[in-house]
Amino acid sequence: MRSGEPRSELSRDGQIPSRIEIVAPELGGEGAAEAGSRTRASGHWTFGLARPAAVLVALPGLVAVVGAALTVSSYSEMKQLGARGAVEHVEQRARFAEQSLRSAIDQADALLDRTRHIARARSSDQDPRSLAFALRDLGLERRGLKWLSVSFPDGTFQGAFRDGELLRFQQSRIEHGRTRMLQFDFEGDGLVESGGADFHYDPREREFYRRAVAARRRIWTEPYPFLPDYRSGISRAEAVFDARGELHAVVTADYDVAQLSGTLGVPGALDGRVVVFAPNGALLAVRGLPKAALPKSADPSRALRINDLADPPLRAFFAERRPGASEPSTFESGGQRFFAVERALTEPAGLGWRLATVTSESALFAEARAHAKKSLISSSAFVLGAILCAAAIALGIDRVRRSRARAERRVETLLERARQLGSYQLEERIGRGGMGEVWRARHRMLARPAAIKLIRGEVLGDDRERVEARFEREARALAGLRSPHTVSVFDFGRTLDGRLFLVMELLHGLPLDRVLKLYGPLPASRVVPILIGACHSLSEAHAAGIVHRDVKPANLFLCHDGDGIERVKVLDFGLVKDARSVQLSLEGKISGTPEYMAPEQAHGNELDGRADLYSLGCTAFHLLSGRPVFREPSDVATLLAHQAEPPPALSSVSAAPIPPELEALIARCLAKQPEFRPISAASLGRALSAIRFDDDQRLTQEQLREWWDVVSARDNPPPSSVAPRVLARPA
Secondary structure, three states, rough: OOOOOOEOOOOOOOOOOOOOEEOOOOOOOHHHHHHHHHHHHHHHHHHHHHHHHHHHHHHHHHHHHHHHHHHHHHHHHHHHHHHHHHHHHHHHHHHHHHHHHHHHHHHHHHHHHHHHHHHHHHOOOOOOOOHHHHHHHHHHOOOOEEEEEEEOOOOOOOEEEOOOOOEEEEEEEEOOOOOEEEEEEEEEEEEEEEEEEEEEHHHHHHHHHHHHHHHOOEEEEOEEEEOOOEEEEEEEEEEOOOOOOOEEEEEEEEEHHHHHHHHOOOOOOOOOEEEEEEEEEEEEEEOOOOOOOOOOOOOOOOOOOOHHHHOOOHHHHHHHHOOOOOOOOOEEEEOOOEEEEEEEEOOOOOOOOOEEEEEEHHHHHHHHHHHHHHHHHHHHHHHHHHOOOOOHHHHHHHHHHHOOOOOHHHHHEEEEEOOOOOOOOEEEEEEOOEEEEEEEEEEOOOOEEEEEEEEEHHHHOOOOOHHHHHHHHHHHHHHHOOOOOEEOOEEEEEEOOOEEEEEEEOOOEEHHHHHHHOOOOOOOHHHHHHHHHHHHHHHHHHHOOOOOOOOOOOHEEEEOOOOOOEEEEEEOOOOOOOOOOOOOOOOOOOOHHEEEHOHHHHHHOOOOOHHHHHHHHHHHHHHHHHOOOOOOOOHHHHHHHHHHOOOOHHHHHHHOOOOOHHHHOOOOOOOHHHHOOOOOOHHHHHHHOOOOOOOOOOHHHHHHHHHHHHHHHHHOOOOOOOHHHOOOOOO
């Protein structure tokens, strides 16, 4: 051990001795001279740095070096973050455009369903006024729709069409080899003639008519020019046949390029073009052209094509694109570089439509460069201030760091705006209905899975503020429900594009409508616990002043935990209804599903919890018998049956035995007058709990666990070792 180092020893018993010896260095010798030299050099540096001049030179220089390094690092990092954010913003614009176009196209089938129903009851020689108003009401507020029409086998054409912001009606008849066309405006309860002409037009010669009649099913046409302005478009068409199999009419919903282009409006400040096209290059929709007006087709015999547009960037993109490409690409046009994202549209299926967004790189990265430049100037100013004033070095560094943090937060904010729904990341769409879509999502910070229901903004109607206020009130009320049989609500709000959303727990299992489809009717010993769970949920909701309004098998979700304990969850309380007459649950409006709707609900009367008990009785009837209470050919006939017809006896339509007390309870629920139904969901649940089953009919946890294991693995019927009569009978 060298002299000058501490020295200590442990005693033999492991304890620290009472004396620690420090040996001082000896004077003299080379070691002492070397140590003294190092001490004197250190002292010189210390005294030198302590001088005011040195402080003003050395410390600002040190700050300048550190500040410059931070500035360069911040500038580089923000450029990268800004570039990523800008690219993600373009891809998000493509996703929004795709969703907007899909929401417009998805309306076609529902419109044709109603138009077909209207056309069956009409002939070409009737007064067109009732048909005109029916088509007008169907076409109101339908984004992308140009025509809604009925063509008869004698060549008569009748249809409502959009002319700018107005809806008008047109009729053409073939008289003496020529076509007599008249146009009408809607005024009050009547039609006012606004124009007419004689020219040759026979719908029977048009492609949509011939293809629909030949196919004998609903079809999409290839893009073709519409008469009389030769704007390109597509048609959803269907031939309607009478009971004898003879052609009665052809109904169409037409979407032209100008109307479809209006559906592609997407949020975002970046300049760019969005275009939808068919595999043959026909143009279906375009957004973001320098000139708002769309040209007519250069050739009246074919649809508008990309080359008909006087837009060099789009022409350059289609000249260089690789068919079927899905990765982002770059190309040049007019001395500028452009960034393009192309994707295939899954709907309508089988037509091969594609959507592309084209944005100039100068516009794409302008915001990122502006943020980086602003940060560079700010950081440089702080560094200069630190050089001029050594006393403010620490403050200058702190300000540079704060500036960098603010700049990074601004860039992160840009990235967050490019994503959807704040803290939640959408992962996969798991459902879609008339009001919107349901997505599987995950909380970015907590990694918690959730289900998010997105409600399309256009379905909110003109009374948007009132709808949103009611949505918020009901969402808050639902968030307070604690029943284990009610789906939990985590969050709600509004997206950047104005859509409402609701964040709920993600359930694993099957809705009861799917259970019915896969396995057929359920035995009473399994249905009773399901009904008891639904009563528990409805009882709490009714106590909170919430009426469900749409109790049905699709809104009862069957799930289980790892121990095989089965539980039903009630979905969609009062907020959003995915029924045929889809709309929000506003007072004074009818919403629900006809097969399960209480008589007073169909009348639009004020509802209480007993309306839900009627719907629950209809649901129980369906679960036990495998069929709805009433099976009528139309929604209107179904609603009338619920109001006037006595329901069939459950035991007469069920293949399995039904306990008499259960059948009596369901019959009480199906009473036409609310006062004759059970007084509350709680009392109904207690009555159901009193029903007893024989030992050979009771469910066991082992049977449930085995059934759920098979369903979770393959979505197939349970194995033969599980008694079908106990769990579910094959469909």
